[in-house]
Amino acid sequence: MTPHPLLIGLACLGLSSCAVAAVGAVGAASVAAVQDRTVGEAIDDATASNTIKAELLNKSGEKFAGVDVEVTGGLVLLSGRVNTPEDRVEAEGVAWRQPQIQDVANEIQIAAPGGFVSNVADEVITARVRTALVTSRTVKSYNFNIETYNGVVYLMGIARSAKELQHAAEKASVIGGVKQVVSYVEIRQPRSAALAPAASPATPAPKPAADGTSAPYQDELDGSYRP
Numbered sequence: 001m002t003p004h005p006l007l008i009g010l011a012c013l014g015l016s017s018c019a020v021a022a023v024g025a026v027g028a029a030s031v032a033a034v035q036d037r038t039v040g041e042a043i044d045d046a047t048a049s050n051t052i053k054a055e056l057l058n059k060s061g062e063k064f065a066g067v068d069v070e071v072t073g074g075l076v077l078l079s080g081r082v083n084t085p086e087d088r089v090e091a092e093g094v095a096w097r098q099p100q101i102q103d104v105a106n107e108i109q110i111a112a113p114g115g116f117v118s119n120v121a122d123e124v125i126t127a128r129v130r131t132a133l134v135t136s137r138t139v140k141s142y143n144f145n146i147e148t149y150n151g152v153v154y155l156m157g158i159a160r161s162a163k164e165l166q167h168a169a170e171k172a173s174v175i176g177g178v179k180q181v182v183s184y185v186e187i188r189q190p191r192s193a194a195l196a197p198a199a200s201p202a203t204p205a206p207k208p209a210a211d212g213t214s215a216p217y218q219d220e221l222d223g224s225y226r227p
Contacts, residue, residue, distance in 0.1 A: 044100045045071040068173045074102035081111045122148040132171040151179035
């Protein structure tokens with residue numbers, strides 16, 4: 001979904017980790033201004049994401065080029081593909097070594113490269129899901145990160161209510177080519193809400209109503225995600 005941070009990480013492999021963090025921090029601060037995350041949270045997430053990507057590519061660009069990394073609220077989502085189970089475990093180990101990380105959701109698949117057509121299809125799905133969320137009157141799209149691999153859509157970020165998360169999942173599930181929607185979204189009241197309580201752990205959203213056209217929606221979080 002987000003190739004630019006990956007390119008930033010690749011370009012900075014020869015530089016210090018501070019340089020990587022600085023590049024990520026600039027974008028993170030501006031993103032946080034419209035999201036229900038603090039600037040500090042956004043910077044920590046961007047720094048961790050860039051660092052993990054850079055370390056994976058530094059270890060082996062050939063083995064880990066197909067791995068995507070997203071970080072939200074200290075939770076790392078690893079998606080994409082590798083060739084062997086050992087590579088999958090190694091990628092997760094790199095993620096866990098980052099000091100800001102609280103949990104790792106390892107959704108990496110053991111599979112052969114999907115090829116150009118498959119990659120383009122996933123990018124198209126991601127773009128269409130993003131458009132559906134942006135045009136929705138019930139979803140604050142800036143709070144959601146979207147990754148797609150092999151037709152499976154992964155949602156990350158912050159929802160202001162279980163109902164908003166359900167709406168986002170429903171919007172994603174009816175996009176053509178989507179096989180399943182998996183949520184790693186945290187439900188949290190907006191920062192601007194008066195007397196907002198402390199942020200609660202992430203909880204799964206209710207399963208959307210079946211209409212015969214939507215893809216399956218995972219209403220239980222992956223076992224590797226332990227809030």
